[in-house]
Every structure is written in structure tokens, then in C-alpha cells.
Amino acid sequence: MTDKPAxxxxxxxxxxxxxxxxxxxxxxFRGELxxxxxxxxxxxxxxxxxxxxxxxxxxxxxxxxxxxxxIEPRFEVNYHLLSIPLRQTVRLRVWLPGQDPVVSTVVxxxxxxxxxxxxxxxxxxxxxxxxxxxxxxLMPDDWEGYPLRKDYPVExxxx
Amino acid sequence: xxxxxxxxxxxxMISSVDYVFNWARKSAIWPLTFGLACCAIExxxxxxxxxxxxxFGAEVFxxxxxxxxxxxxxxxxxxxxxxxxKRVWEQMADPKWCIxxxxxxxxxxxxxAYSVLQGVDRIVPVDxxxxxxxxxxxxxxxxxxxxxxxxxQMSLAKRPTEVRLQPEMVEQFKRGVMVAQTPSPR
Ligand code: SF4
Numbered sequence: 254m255t256d257k258p259a260x261x262x263x264x265x266x267x268x269x270x271x272x273x274x275x276x277x278x279x280x281x282f283r284g285e286l287x288x289x290x291x292x293x294x295x296x297x298x299x300x301x302x303x304x305x306x307x308x309x310x311x312x313x314x315x316x317x318x319x320x321x322x323x324i325e326p327r328f329e330v331n332y333h334l335l336s337i338p339l340r341q342t343v344r345l346r347v348w349l350p351g352q353d354p355v356v357s358t359v360v361x362x363x364x365x366x367x368x369x370x371x372x373x374x375x376x377x378x379x380x381x382x383x384x385x386x387x388x389x390x391l392m393p394d395d396w397e398g399y400p401l402r403k404d405y406p407v408e409x410x411x412x
Numbered sequence: 413x414x415x416x417x418x419x420x421x422x423x424x425m426i427s428s429v430d431y432v433f434n435w436a437r438k439s440a441i442w443p444l445t446f447g448l449a450c451c452a453i454e455x456x457x458x459x460x461x462x463x464x465x466x467x468f469g470a471e472v473f474x475x476x477x478x479x480x481x482x483x484x485x486x487x488x489x490x491x492x493x494x495x496x497x498k499r500v501w502e503q504m505a506d507p508k509w510c511i512x513x514x515x516x517x518x519x520x521x522x523x524x525a526y527s528v529l530q531g532v533d534r535i536v537p538v539d540x541x542x543x544x545x546x547x548x549x550x551x552x553x554x555x556x557x558x559x560x561x562x563x564x565q566m567s568l569a570k571r572p573t574e575v576r577l578q579p580e581m582v583e584q585f586k587r588g589v590m591v592a593q594t595p596s597p598r
Contacts, residue, residue, distance in 0.1 A: 408526060
């Protein structure tokens with residue numbers, strides 16, 4: 254069973270009606286809807302998803318990152334959204350290059366993204382443009398490198 | 413100083429003071445509450461009625477390093493925790509001892525990872541190591557009794573961390589002490 258395109262999904266139709274060029278790829282797998290967005294569209298799309306009637310994704314459950322080293326684009330950032338009034342979920346996905354990965358922050362839309370984004374910055378080195386307080390959250394402040402990247406040795410760089 | 417140098421240990425008065433001091437120190441070791449991971453659960457279990465660390469005079473767990481003289485490092489020491497641990501150790505007043513409880517704090521345990529300190533003896537002097545993942549409370553008691561043996565050998569002229577276990581102490585221990593045995597629960 255593989256992902257199939259989900260152009261008929263009502264959520265997709267609403268987003269396409271709002272801005273036709275916004276979504277790059279859609280897919281549905283076992284009832285889970287995923288959208289791939291161009292990184293520069295993320296901030297606008299987040300506002301629409303949060304506020305537009307019929308979407309109302311008011312709860313950001315999680316942000317996660319994937320390192321697909323050595324494939325390019327290397328990084329994938331996933332946003333898992335939940336709409337509490339409408340009981341629907343959607344996953345947003347942006348692809349970022351290995352060289353200087355930057356994506357705009359969603360903290361103004363969902364404040365809970367603050368620590369999630371800091372964690373991804375800490376462990377993957379993906380920067381979130383416009384984040385109010387982007388510094389390490391788990392590793393010591395003077396740590397060098399991003400430990401969850403695939404080219405980082407599991408034992409770290411030990412002397 | 414020149415007159416007393418090297419003569420302390422030969423003096424009868426001093427050795428009896430040693431005896432009294434060591435007896436007092438080893439009979440009421442106050443451990444520091446320093447649980448870091450799953451081993452801490454076994455450390456907590458050893459204070460409960462079932463195992464009862466109070467039998468060895470070490471039941472008064474203190475939340476403040478100023479009031480404690482034994483640091484039981486029970487669990488995984490991450491690199492971020494390392495400086496904190498070192499600082500807590502330095503806040504403790506002399507004489508002080510350290511038990512490294514479990515595989516993690518002794519050698520890093522299963523976590524051969526970028527974030528974990530590979531052995532707490534890299535930052536503080538450890539007196540007794542306990543093997544196990546996690547060690548049973550009996551293991552901790554064994555270490556506590558070993559530490560008491562060690563404290564017995566201290567003198568005012570020797571600082572505690574200079575005292576090391578001697579080989580014959582193991583044999584003496586086997587003869588003299590029965591480690592607490594608990595029948596397995598039904
Ligand atoms: S030695 Fe085992 S039980 Fe103890 S802290 Fe490490 S993993 Fe947990």
C-alpha cells in the first residue's frame with residue numbers, strides 16, 4: 254500500500270481555493286493527509302490553516318524533523334496539526350536543503366512551536382527565521398555540532 | 413608542624429581519637445538524595461521497609477549537600493549534568509565519600525552516546541562501585557558495608573579519598589558480615 258494523491262480531500266480543496274499555487278504535493282495514507290509546501294509558503298499557509306472556516310487547525314501537536322542524508326533536499330520538517338472543533342488532522346511537510354537549512358517560524362500562529370523549534374534547532378541545526386529566542390534547549394550551551402544529524406557519530410567526537 | 417610531621421599515626425591518643433571518629437562516621441552516614449535515572453528507583457527501594465537501609469545507619473537522605481557525607485550517584489550522568497554533579501560534590505563538607513551505583517555512573521552503561529559521561533570517576537573520586545543495571549538494594553548495602561570498612565581505616569592524618577580497599581578486607585568481609593537476603597516475593 255503506497256501513498257496516493259489526495260486532491261479530492263475537502264481540506265485540500267479549501268486550501269487550493271484560497272491559493273492555488275500553495276501546495277506542491279498531497280498524499281493520503283491510511284486516512285492520514287500530508288501536504289508538502291514550499292518552505293517560503295509555510296508562514297502564510299499556517300495562518301490560513303489556523304483561522305479559515307472549515308480548517309480551524311488550532312492545535313499544533315508536534316513538530317519533527319528528519320535527516321535524509323545523503324539525499325538532497327536533505328531535511329524534512331513535519332508539522333502535525335489537529336483541529337479540536339472539527340476533529341480533523343493534517344500533516345504539513347517542508348523540504349530543506351543540507352546547506353544552510355532555514356524555514357520561517359510558526360511561533361506567531363501557534364506559540365507552542367517555540368520549544369519544538371528550539372529542539373529541532375538544537376539537534377538538527379535547522380534555523381527558524383523569526384523565532385523569538387532561538388538557542389539550544391537540551392544540549393549544553395557551548396555544545397558544537399548537531400547530534401541527531403546522520404553524519405554525527407553516535408558516540409560524539411570524543412578525545 | 414615539623415615536630416608533629418609523620419608522628420601523628422604513632423601517637424596512642426590520636427589513634428583512639430581515630431577510632432571514635434571512624435566509629436561515629438561509619439555508623440551514621442548521611443547520603444545525599446542524588447538519583448539521576450532508573451537506578452534511583454532501587455536506591456529509593458532500599459530505604460523502604462522491605463529492605464530498610466536504616467539497619468546500616470544510612471537512612472537519613474538529605475536534600476542539601478551541606479548536610480550529607482555520602483553521594484550515591486544513582487543513574488546516568490549526562491554531560492549536561494556533569495558540571496552540576498561536580499559542583500554538588502564540591503559543596504559537600506569533608507569528610508565525604510562517593511558510591512557509584514550501577515553500570516551507567518560507573519562506565520556509561522548501555523549509553524555509549526554523545527550525551528553521556530563515560531564514568532563518574534572522571535569528575536569525582538569514587539570510593540565504591542556497585543555493579544548491576546540496576547543493582548538490587550542488597551548490592552547497595554554491600555557497597556555501604558564496604559565503605560564502612562574503608563572509613564574504619566581512616567585516620568586524622570589521612571584524608572578519606574586516599575584510603576583504598578586492601579585485598580584482605582574482602583576475606584574479612586566474607587567472614588564477618590552476612591549480606592541481607594530477602595526471599596523472592598510471591
Ligand atoms: S545502570 Fe541501568 S538501571 Fe542504572 S541508571 Fe543505568 S540504565 Fe538505569
